[in-house]
Amino acid sequence: xxxxxxxxxxxxxxxxxxxxxxxxxxxxxxxxxxxxxxxxxxxxxxxxxxxxxxxxxxxxxxxxxxxxxxxxxxxxxxxxxxxxxxxxxxxxxxxxxxxxxxxxxxxxxxxxxxxxxxxxxxxxxxxxxxxxxxxxxxxxxxxxxxxxxxxxxxxxxxxxxxxxxxxxxxxxxxxxxxxxxxxxxxxxxxxxxxxxxxxxxxxxxxxxxxxxxxxxxxxxxxxxxxxxxxxxxxxxxxxxxxxxxxxxxxxxxxxxxxxxxxxxxxxxxxxxxxxxxxxxxxxxxxxxxxxxxxxxxxxxxxxxxxxxxxxxxxxxxxxxxxxxxxxxxxxxxxxxxxxxxxxxxxxxxxxxxxxxxxxxxxxxxxxxxxxxxxxxxxxxxxxxxxxxxxxxxxxxxxxxxxxxxxxxxxxxxxxxxxxxxxxxxxxxxxxxxxxxxxxxxxxxxxxxxxxxxxxxxxxxxxxxxxxxxxxxxxxxxxxxxxxxxxxxx
Amino acid sequence: xxxxxxxxxxxxxxxxxxxxxxxxxxxxxxxxxxxxxxxxxxxxxxxxxxxxxxxxxxxxxxxxxxxxxxxxxxxxxxxxxxxxxxxxxxxxxxxxxxxxxxxxxxxxxxxxxxxxxxxxxxxxxxxxxxxxxxxxxxxxxxxxxxxxxxxxxxxxxxxxxxxxxxx
Numbered sequence: 001x002x003x004x005x006x007x008x009x010x011x012x013x014x015x016x017x018x019x020x021x022x023x024x025x026x027x028x029x030x031x032x033x034x035x036x037x038x039x040x041x042x043x044x045x046x047x048x049x050x051x052x053x054x055x056x057x058x059x060x061x062x063x064x065x066x067x068x069x070x071x072x073x074x075x076x077x078x079x080x081x082x083x084x085x086x087x088x089x090x091x092x093x094x095x096x097x098x099x100x101x102x103x104x105x106x107x108x109x110x111x112x113x114x115x116x117x118x119x120x121x122x123x124x125x126x127x128x129x130x131x132x133x134x135x136x137x138x139x140x141x142x143x144x145x146x147x148x149x150x151x152x153x154x155x156x157x158x159x160x161x162x163x164x165x166x167x168x169x170x171x172x173x174x175x176x177x178x179x180x181x182x183x184x185x186x187x188x189x190x191x192x193x194x195x196x197x198x199x200x201x202x203x204x205x206x207x208x209x210x211x212x213x214x215x216x217x218x219x220x221x222x223x224x225x226x227x228x229x230x231x232x233x234x235x236x237x238x239x240x241x242x243x244x245x246x247x248x249x250x251x252x253x254x255x256x257x258x259x260x261x262x263x264x265x266x267x268x269x270x271x272x273x274x275x276x277x278x279x280x281x282x283x284x285x286x287x288x289x290x291x292x293x294x295x296x297x298x299x300x301x302x303x304x305x306x307x308x309x310x311x312x313x314x315x316x317x318x319x320x321x322x323x324x325x326x327x328x329x330x331x332x333x334x335x336x337x338x339x340x341x342x343x344x345x346x347x348x349x350x351x352x353x354x355x356x357x358x359x360x361x362x363x364x365x366x367x368x369x370x371x372x373x374x375x376x377x378x379x380x381x382x383x384x385x386x387x388x389x390x391x392x393x394x395x396x397x398x399x400x401x402x403x404x405x406x407x408x409x410x411x412x413x414x415x416x417x418x419x420x421x422x423x424x425x426x427x428x429x430x431x432x433x434x435x436x437x438x439x440x441x442x443x444x445x446x447x448x449x450x451x452x453x454x455x456x457x458x459x460x461x462x463x464x465x466x467x468x469x470x471x472x473x474x475x476x477x478x479x480x481x482x483x484x485x486x487x488x489x
Numbered sequence: 490x491x492x493x494x495x496x497x498x499x500x501x502x503x504x505x506x507x508x509x510x511x512x513x514x515x516x517x518x519x520x521x522x523x524x525x526x527x528x529x530x531x532x533x534x535x536x537x538x539x540x541x542x543x544x545x546x547x548x549x550x551x552x553x554x555x556x557x558x559x560x561x562x563x564x565x566x567x568x569x570x571x572x573x574x575x576x577x578x579x580x581x582x583x584x585x586x587x588x589x590x591x592x593x594x595x596x597x598x599x600x601x602x603x604x605x606x607x608x609x610x611x612x613x614x615x616x617x618x619x620x621x622x623x624x625x626x627x628x629x630x631x632x633x634x635x636x637x638x639x640x641x642x643x644x645x646x647x648x649x650x651x652x653x654x655x656x
Contacts (some may be wrong), residue, residue: 006630011631022641025645064627066628102649109646109649116635116638116639127629128631128635131632135635135638135642138639138643138646139646142649142650145650146649148650157650181607183607183609204604204605205604206603206604207603209600210596
């Protein structure tokens with residue numbers, strides 16, 4: 001028998017990144033584990049090449065309609081590559097001081113996880129989607145526990161592993177029920193089969209509801225969507241800070257694109273008002289509301305910046321889900337734009353927390369006092385990230401929130417949008433609190449952070465991204481809108 | 490009530506699965522739990538054979554019985570504190586858990602019964618191992634290859650986590 005001809009061009013970026021990651025590990029072994037900076041630079045260079053390859057090769061569908069390289073996947077792959085780039089860029093301090101061996105593995109696992117996310121973003125079929133999700137999370141379990149002598153880090157790795165394995169099992173069960181209903185794992189075919197089933201029987205039955213609830217729960221765990229969020233604060237606090245940033249941006253974006261592929265692409269017929277055996281939108285809307293309320297209220301009480309950002313990211317996923325439930329072209333586009341801005345703002349915030357932690361060994365927000373005098377540029381950068389996360393114009397976060405809420409209004413979720421606006425006002429309190437501490441709180445000790453070149457580079461990229469794409473969002477929004485048309489509404 | 494031989498075997502296997510999996514989560518000696526886990530997984534393999542899925546049955550025995558369970562027993566025997574201790578497997582939330590599980594069981598049974606499932610009426614291919622092999626090498630070649638990256642990542646992770654800090 002013959003091998004069918006596949007269009008291998010569109011998997012070139014993923015294959016290249018996988019080979020590069022393996023080479024980084026071998027380079028570390030081959031040079032006697034002495035290198036620190038050259039390893040990081042090699043990996044970052046590889047990510048840049050992957051980005052270029054992605055821009056050159058994208059477009060098309062292959063492997064028996066399993067692998068779609070559409071504009072939406074490209075947008076998300078750029079987000080993953082950016083998150084990995086900034087995570088590695090902010091890891092140089094840790095690589096020099098804390099990880100005495102296994103530096104290559106640390107970087108290699110970040111890159112493997114990125115390959116998994118890229119693979120996931122293109123999957124239009126349930127089996128490859130699940131495997132992509134596993135390749136995303138398994139390296140992250142290990143990275144969360146990478147400080148083996150640190151009790152909190154080991155706890156983070158263990159908790160993330162148990163919750164991750166558990167949620168994968170639930171997700172897999174839900175996917176298997178979906179397969180049992182439709183007899184196919186192809187998401188587009190699944191949509192057709194479900195419509196046929198509905199047309200011939202007039203109903204689909206509670207099996208579909210069970211499948212939907214289990215898939216929402218499974219991906220909800222990965223996204224830290226309330227009520228599946230309880231692992232997030234401990235894992236975010238205990239993991240090495242660059243990994244926390246990577247978790248909160250990369251792994252979250254991966255969960256979001258999996259969610260949008262299954263629900264907005266595959267089960268969209270059921271958000272439609274003509275045939276409404278079950279509107280999954282209302283389940284997700286309630287969860288989004290809960291995430292916005294709980295994330296924002298709990299973030300107020302935190303004094304550790306990583307825990308605060310953990311709760312803030314729970315709240316942010318609530319805002320993103322407002323775009324998801326609207327399940328329209330604008331909704332998908334707003335999610336893409338939101339995640340793109342979130343990449344810069346959140347990775348920037350975590351990078352800043354990393355550099356501060358490297359220098360002072362502390363994550364307490366009160367320790368940030370006096371930074372406006374000792375490191376004015378650093379304080380200004382962190383303020384930009386905080387204000388963007390809070391959604392203050394002209395930072396990117398404002399346009400992102402505006403779009404998501406506009407999509408929500410358009411789809412008729414006015415109550416959810418009003419709640420989101422109220423909660424965004426609440427969130428201003430804890431985001432502005434960091435700025436207030438840096439600029440107005442009296443400080444006992446004045447010290448210079450002495451940022452390294454990579455630290456300056458990462459912070460500069462993040463600040464420029466937040467401001468440029470906030471003031472001039474048209475190209476990204478236009479690209480996101482184009483990408484949303486890939487979903488047949 | 491008349492039972493066909495395959496139905497009889499099915500109910501027998503199901504009974505073994507249910508009883509032994511209850512033992513897995515209630516026994517105080519973790520070594521005995523592991524043994525009953527092996528029995529459970531063996532019986533599941535038997536059900537796969539009844540359904541005509543020989544490949545799944547063989548992989549079930551090879552992977553779960555052969556590798557995973559034996560690994561567990563090794564881990565228990567090498568951890569002297571675990572092998573001897575009597576361990577309570579439940580905590581104070583056991584009653585809540587039972588209610589939630591029972592509720593979930595009832596809900597899923599109810600929805601399974603009231604749903605039209607897609608049933609394959611075509612006969613199974615004569616040699617389904619060959620069909621699976623061909624599918625893995627053609628239609629599903631991409632996820633099949635990506636699984637190997639997952640394994641590589643897991644392997645590297647296991648080495649990183651298990652090596653001593655100074656080594």
